[in-house]
Amino acid sequence: MKVKSRKVDKAWFHDHVSDPYVKRALKEGYRSRAAYKLAEIDAALGLVAPGQLIVDLGAAPGAWSQYLRRRLAPAGAAAGALPGTLIALDLLEFEPIEGVHFVHGDFRDEEVLRRLEAALAGRKADLVLSDMAPNLSGVAASDAARVADLVELALAFAGDHLEPGGALVVKTFHGSGYSQQVERFKQRFRAVRAIKPKASRAKSAETFLVGRALK
Numbered sequence: 345m346k347v348k349s350r351k352v353d354k355a356w357f358h359d360h361v362s363d364p365y366v367k368r369a370l371k372e373g374y375r376s377r378a379a380y381k382l383a384e385i386d387a388a389l390g391l392v393a394p395g396q397l398i399v400d401l402g403a404a405p406g407a408w409s410q411y412l413r414r415r416l417a418p419a420g421a422a423a424g425a426l427p428g429t430l431i432a433l434d435l436l437e438f439e440p441i442e443g444v445h446f447v448h449g450d451f452r453d454e455e456v457l458r459r460l461e462a463a464l465a466g467r468k469a470d471l472v473l474s475d476m477a478p479n480l481s482g483v484a485a486s487d488a489a490r491v492a493d494l495v496e497l498a499l500a501f502a503g504d505h506l507e508p509g510g511a512l513v514v515k516t517f518h519g520s521g522y523s524q525q526v527e528r529f530k531q532r533f534r535a536v537r538a539i540k541p542k543a544s545r546a547k548s549a550e551t552f553l554v555g556r557a558l559k
Contacts (some may be wrong), residue, residue, distance in 0.1 A: 364544050369407070374423065375439075378475065379407035380543035382513075385552060386415065388539060391471055391511050394418075394427040399460070399469045399505070400444075401451055401498060402476030402515075403432035409444050417443075431463045451476065451497060461505070468507040474498040474514045488520035495525050495553075499532055503558065511556045517549040529555045 365377035374380075386392050392415045400409050409432045414420040416428040426443035433447040433456070437454045440446065445463050448455030454514040476498070478490035495514050512533070516525055529536045533555030 350517050364526055374407045374410055375405040376407040377543060381541040381552070382408050382411050382473070384541035385513060385539055385554065386411075389511075389534045389537070389554060389556075391513070391554075392416070393470075396470035397429040397464070397467055398431070398471045399464075399473065399501075400430065400432040401472065401474040401501075402434055403446070404434035404436035406432070406438055406441055406444075408473060408475055409441050413441055413443060416439040429467075431460065433460055451501075452496075457501075460501055461552055464505060468510070469502075469505050470507050471504055471508070472498065472502045472512045474512070477515060484520060488517075492521045492525060496528070499528060501530060502555070506558060508558050509556075510558070511554060514553050514555075516551060516553055519549055525553060529553050532559060533557060534559055 363377065365380050369375070369377045369379060392398070392412060394416050396416065398412055400412065403409050408421070409430060412430055413426065414422055416430070417424065417426055424440045430444045431447065432438060432444050433449070433451060435448070435450045438446045438448065447456065447460045447463055449459065451457065474494070476494045478494060479489065480487045496515055498512065498514045506512060516522060526536065526538065534557040535555070537554045539552055539554060544550050
């Protein structure tokens with residue numbers, strides 16, 4: 345098993361370092377290739393605009409927040425004036441990004457949720473993003489339940505804290521429970537779309553559900 349593990353690790357490393365999005369992220373100063381997934385979704389749907397209040401759930405290591413910081417700022421600046429509000433949350437440590445308010449903790453924890461709500465200061469978000477994903481066990485039914493739980497938590501948060509015309513973007517995975525998640529989005533939003541960005545690896549079951557305009 346150890347020999348097999350080393351072979352898998354070596355194959356993953358080779359794929360990773362040769363990935364064009366990884367190379368581009370290094371060149372453009374993004375913390376991960378995930379920035380280009382959000383960039384594609386934004387380009388397709390026009391979700392991000394200066395002046396918005398945006399919540400980034402599951403934000404570590406910070407590539408989505410970096411992308412948002414540049415999109416909100418004049419001329420795509422990574423520092424300086426920020427016309428808008430960015431709030432990021434993750435249970436992992438998060439290297440600071442200028443202008444991004446970071447809440448450290450587990451989104452499922454009531455005390456952490458209260459701190460996130462305090463950062464909103466009574467305001468509604470224009471855009472809520474969730475790149476949250478559970479630690480997978482390899483047991484399909486258990487993993488599907490964990491994914492569905494995080495999707496439901498993001499939906500509940502958006503229902504309470506999203507502007508009526510705002511948008512929610514959630515990462516999920518094709519497989520057991522996926523169709524039910526789509527139905528839940530359709531129950532809550534007037535417009536729903538599923539997007540698999542080119543920056544998402546072809547062999548991955550990862551996809552993103554986008555809901556716009558709360559019912």
